[in-house]
Amino acid sequence: xxxxxxxxxxxxxxxxxxxxxxxxxxxxxxxxxxxxxxxxxxxxxxxxxxxxxxxxxxxxxxxxxxxxxxxxxxxxxxxxxxxxxxxxxxxxxxxxxxxxxxxxxxxxxxxxxxxxxxxxxxxxxxxxxxxxxxxxxxxxxxxxxxxxxxxxxxxxxxxxxxxxxxxxxxxxxxxxxxxxxxxxxx
Numbered sequence: 236x237x238x239x240x241x242x243x244x245x246x247x248x249x250x251x252x253x254x255x256x257x258x259x260x261x262x263x264x265x266x267x268x269x270x271x272x273x274x275x276x277x278x279x280x281x282x283x284x285x286x287x288x289x290x291x292x293x294x295x296x297x298x299x300x301x302x303x304x305x306x307x308x309x310x311x312x313x314x315x316x317x318x319x320x321x322x323x324x325x326x327x328x329x330x331x332x333x334x335x336x337x338x339x340x341x342x343x344x345x346x347x348x349x350x351x352x353x354x355x356x357x358x359x360x361x362x363x364x365x366x367x368x369x370x371x372x373x374x375x376x377x378x379x380x381x382x383x384x385x386x387x388x389x390x391x392x393x394x395x396x397x398x399x400x401x402x403x404x405x406x407x408x409x410x411x412x413x414x415x416x417x418x419x420x421x
Contacts, residue, residue: 270296275305283315290318294325303329307340310356316349323352327359335367342371345386346378353386361393368394373401 277289290309293302303326310322323344326337344356360368368390375387391398 271302271305274302278305278309283318286313286315286318287321290321290325294321294328303334303337307336310340310344310352316347316352319344319347319349319352320355323355323359327355327362330359330363338363338367338371342375345372345375345390346380346383357386357390357393360390366397369398369401376401 274289274293278286278293280286280289286309290306293306296302306322306325306329310319310326313319313322323341326334326341329337330341338360341356341360344352347353347356360372372387372390375383378384378387388402391402
């Protein structure tokens with residue numbers, strides 16, 4: 236038994252020493268682009284359940300892949316609320332890594348007709364304490380839809396202190412209390 240184990244270990248070491256089978260940067264990049272092409276095809280499938288699972292798989296690729304733009308596109312254009320929710324969840328993984336397209340898509344998702352998508356977008360943006368969230372959501376404070384404005388205020392309120400000046404200015408304009416929005420008390 237011991238000899239057999241040693242032979243297997245030696246075979247594994249020999250296999251790993253073959254230079255022609257070691258991955259190169261070019262082969263990894265090529266494989267990555269093939270995977271993204273495959274996900275793009277799955278995301279365009281007519282079955283919303285398959286699209287939702289494909290989005291979950293795509294978000295597992297992580298921030299090192301250029302999947303933020305693809306997730307943002309799905310969040311903005313897919314007709315299924317379930318798929319848009321999955322895209323918002325997927326984008327939440329990318330936000331801490333500074334994906335600007337993903338943050339813009341989440342900001343626009345605050346205007347979504349489905350409250351579940353809006354809630355997922357709000358939760359995703361609350362995980363990032365950055366000036367980018369402020370700059371991308373602040374223009375929506377002027378939106379004509381009062382529900383969109385309320386979602387923006389709630390999102391900014393979750394950010395806490397960095398959003399205080401913006402919310403205080405909003406309160407002065409509307410004669411309201413910023414402390415309520417920031418989770419404080421009067």
